[in-house]
Amino acid sequence: MIILLFFVAHWYLSLFMQTFFLHRYAAHQMFTMSKGWEKFFYILTWLFQGSSYLSPYAYGVMHRLHHTYADTDKDPHSPKYSTGMFDMMWKTKNIYNDILHGRIELDPKYKKNVPYWGFIEKMGDNWFSRVAWGTAYTLFYVYFATHWWMFLLLPIHYLMGPVHGAIINWFAHKYGYVNFVVNDTAKNLLPVDFLMFGESYHNNHHKLGGRANFGVKWHEFDPAYPIILFFNAFHIIKLKRNNDLNYM
Template sequence: MLVIIVFFLCHWFFSLFFHSFFLHRYASHQMYTVSRGWERTIYLCTWIAQGSSYLVPRAYAVMHRMHHTYSDTEKDPHSPHFFKDVIHMTLHTARIFRGFVTGKDLPEAQFTKEYLPAWNRLDNFGNKAVIRVLFGAAYVTIYILFAPNAWWFLLLPIHFLMGPIQGALVNWCGHKYGYRNYDNGDHSKNSSPFGIVMMGELFQNNHHHAKNNANFARKWFEFDLTYSIMRVLHAVKIIKLKPLAVSV
């Protein structure tokens, strides 16, 4: 049982960290600079951490930039205020995401002006159905070997869809439930005063107020774990945090 608990927690937090640290704060917002070698290393770690639910960075970044520009309007790719439940919202988001990944749909030029990290060989490989299935098979194997009973297998769908599930939680809860520190002209909210479980990502109201601020926490009782890790990486010169573009 302990192996399963540790595996689940490691998968959850590593997937979420690289989602927040690389896909969100770097690919989408360019909150820090990083050398080419470290970018590739972080890129690879993102793929491994997300595994079967790997989100292609360039498509994620374009879609997230759209979200900020059109927050909680009909053109927002994932506002919860236009869908009856989180599943319909997520399916809508997935269709937009696939269109950007395949090139079937082209984003507006304003969303591609800033740097978009791309590693075409890894993206093409990691996005293959067979690779996603192999990751899923690895998760199942761990449960077969270490799960004390069949009930634990109910956690497997979360492993299979880890990235989209984490994104859906942030997009749904972060624009429906919680408190507001700022009036941003949208429905963004801070869904948790601590944000540990989502590593700072549920401070959506704070983030929408100052999207270039790498620290999503504002009040004394708010804590952004991803930002704390980023400060360590900055201190050891793996990344270089950019000065804040806005005052808060």
């Protein structure tokens, strides 16, 4: 039971930072926050994502490229231009690293207002940090696991961030339903998103790229949105009024 609780906690805490801080804030600027709160959420991203830490800067830039070039040969992660999910993940990793280390030229609009804190960026991307987190997960399992099959969950802990990305970038471009006609294959993967913290409403998001609430129909509950409203009410963030427009 302890192992399953740990897995669920890591899944949703990591996922929340990815959808709230990396996606809705870094990439789309759906709300603003002070530099102090930005650093606070930077630290939480490193703590909750651990060994699979994703740079808010590189993620934000790469995701903007995805929206501009969705399902074209310039898309950082399109199933149409990959032989399989793992091939797509490998291509995504390479483009992500090229952005992170400044190996490709980018139009300044893709970098505009994307957060960057060099200390956490370098620490989170450091292999010592990644191995240390992975070792901590493994030791936790060694101490608390009661069945051999529980250890099969460990690789997901190691790669939690990329796993979350692959679920949406692969499956939500191949399976699901659509509410809106868009110029790509984005679909809503789940009618009730119990798994991906609102991210599975991918068709909605591609149509309304700046909208903080990813749910549109009555049954499409976005679990991240009430938390965003809570943060807004307590002035941790400030939601932008014109919230239905794309980031550009």
